[in-house]
Amino acid sequence: MQNVLNSTTPSHLTSPRPETLGTEEVLTFPAFFKSTVSLWVKFLLSVGLCFFAVQLVTWLPDIDHWLVGILHHRSILTHSILLPAIVWIALPKSMPVIASVLFAAVGIHLSADVLSPSQGYGAIWLPEPFKLNLGELSKVWLSVNAVMAFVFALNSCPEQHRYPLTGGALGGCIFYGFANENSGLAAVLSVAFLTFGYLIARRLSKFPESPIQISRRLMSQRVRTQQLAKLEKQRLEAERGHFCFIKRVLRLPYQAFCALWFVIIWSLRKPRTAGSIAALVVIAFISFYLVGSSSSNSFAGAVSNGAAKTLSDGVWVLHSSGGWILKQGGEYVAGTLRATKP
Incomplete structure (x- = not known):
């Protein structure tokens, strides 16, 4: 379970290292889009894995059915954080996610059991040789252990997996309440206990940036990039406004020289074509002048006679x-x- 989560979730807590322009961070739209999509895809996949893992072991407190002669159903030993705590202590330190999933599953199960009547199998029972139930204190026992189970689930979980586990446990609370207990109230109560446990866990241990916070930071970084680009564009436009006319004036002689040079080179490469064009221009000009001088009423004549x-x-x-x-x-x-x- 831990290996699967490690392959999908650690990178969701880190944003891409942006390029820099001076002292300001630059994040292009393709990089922003890719980072945001990658962040949420990995996070949602991790949440889905945690959800299925938690659902697979929500039955754990009911193992007292196997030893009902000794423990009685709703045993105080199994309907508590004792079993996942033993697993947490027994497991190597490199496998804390397994204990975290067990804590979350027990928290969901106990949260739903709070709504049961505190009598018969709905009460919490002491094991042999007592075989006594806690009566109305059963609800207090279940509530306290449900909240503590969620607290230990988040505190025992590696830092980079805490938000995916929270999301998976949230989905598990809703699913277990509706699917297993057929009660919307059970789902609401489980979510309330999870929220309470989450707030306590945040007080006791450090949480990384959430995907929402990372997304907001990326968005702010993208907005700063757009502002930088806008300021740079305005600066370039101001520079062009100041020097555009001077640059054009200074470039006119060069452009005229380039045009003349092009005509000369082209004439040398194609002398026949160039000679034919020159002859046509001369003939057209002479014809225009002769026709204008013979008819002063025509436009050509007005031009040739200096407008008469x-x-x-x-x-x-x-x-x-x-x-x-x-x-x-x-x-x-x-x-x-x-x-x-x-």
């Missing part, structure tokens, strides 16, 4: 209404609109 006249001398231009209008100083002259150009 300066704006200060006045120029007849084509109006959007379809007629011709005189334009001086950049403004239309009122009353000059006509159908044909003068």
